[in-house]
Amino acid sequence: MNLFLNAFAWIFDPQNWQPGGISPLPIQDRLLEHLLYTVVAVVIAAAIALPLGFYIGHTGKGRQFVIGFTGAMRALPTLGVLFFLTMVLGSLVKGASGVFWGTIVALVILAIPSILAGAYAGLESVSRTTIDAARAVGMTEMQILTRVEIPLALPLIIGGLRAGTLQVIATAVIASYAGLGGLGRIISSGIGLNDYDRILGGAILVTVFALVVDALFAIVQRLTRISGASAGTPRQSLRHPSPRPATAARAATPIPERNVTA
Template identity: 70%
Template sequence: MDKLLSAIGWIFDGSHWKPGSQNPLPIQDRLIEHLLYTAISVGIAALIALPLGFFIGHTGRGRQFVIGFTGAMRALPTLGVLFFLLMVFGYFLSYDDAPIVGATIAFVILAIPSMLAGAYAGLEAVDRQVIDAARANGMTEWQILTKVEIPLALPLIIGGVRASTLQVIATVTIASYAGLGGLGQIISNGIGLNDYDRILGGALLVTALALSVDGLFALAERLTATPGLTDHRPATSRRSSSRSTRPHANTTA
């Protein structure tokens, strides 16, 4: 408890929020760097994963491939991928640019699987009868996707983005080992100085950031949930034709 209180005291020490000779980048600058790496990586991943997930969820094509692909991507060691990309881009880019590009690509690779799974699973969870009704009313496939499927699947889609964002926030901490900044730099500096207050303070900052972002995404999921839909039942396959169920007539003797 004493160490925890000491680390909290380190965080709220005003000198650590002001630049100085022993503190060239204060806490708020490290926080901005951490958020910047996260936002760029998640944004690029969203441009790749969400359209692909919408296509797979709407058409049902490539589902098995995506399941295997996302499983394999999640098994990749992020730190190993990070240093591999640093070596590769080190031959083609400058000393300052290689870590940024390599780390960003590694974080994008990390963010894609959860976001992709959330996108196609969200669309597949939409009730087939709702889609059939929209198609019967003359809506085009694009209108069905943008006005029916995505709005109904939005909580699950946001859930995938939420999982990806939290993974990236946690992993950006290791960017300091590649010469980049972020809140992980505070921990790295603490390790080099044997300053346990700094180490634990940096870890608490990363935890607080992750919990804050998680809370915002949880609120977004709640606000985007369609009223009246309390559960997401598994959807039937798109390849199977929808059949209307008719009540059997009661026969009396």
């Protein structure tokens, strides 16, 4: 119990938040660096994975590729990929930018499987009857994708982004061992100094940061689920299509009177 109290005391110590503190402080600088790595990696991963997932989910092509690819990517050793790419790009790009982009590429590789699986599974979850009805009313394939499938699949798409972002936040902690910043620098420096208050304080900061981001994604996912359930435009237009010409013609044709003999 005292260990946690000391860790929280270390976090809320004003000296650890003051600019110009002893490396790796101040805390806010490491927090902003961690946020920067996460945003850059997730944006690049989403730009790659979402279009591919939409294509596979819409056309149905490459399903086995997605299953095999996501399984293989999740089996990669995180620390090994990080150090390999850092060394390769570090030798090609001199200075700190080589370490930065090596780490970003590693984080992108680790974030792609979750985002790709979320996009693919989201579009696969859309009812085939709804898609057939959209084609029946004259929608193009692009209109079906953007107006029907993606809006209805948003909860699972956001779920994939949520899982990928949390994966990046957790992996970026070990980026400090490759010479990068972030909240992992606090933990690694605490290990080097045998400062358990700093180690646990850094771990608590990472945990709180991940929980806050997860809560934000959960709120967005909940809102998209509610809006998808109550949206009337795509669903009502597909549930109540215009009557077929034959049906309308039959409805407009008067029914002849039968001759009744006395």
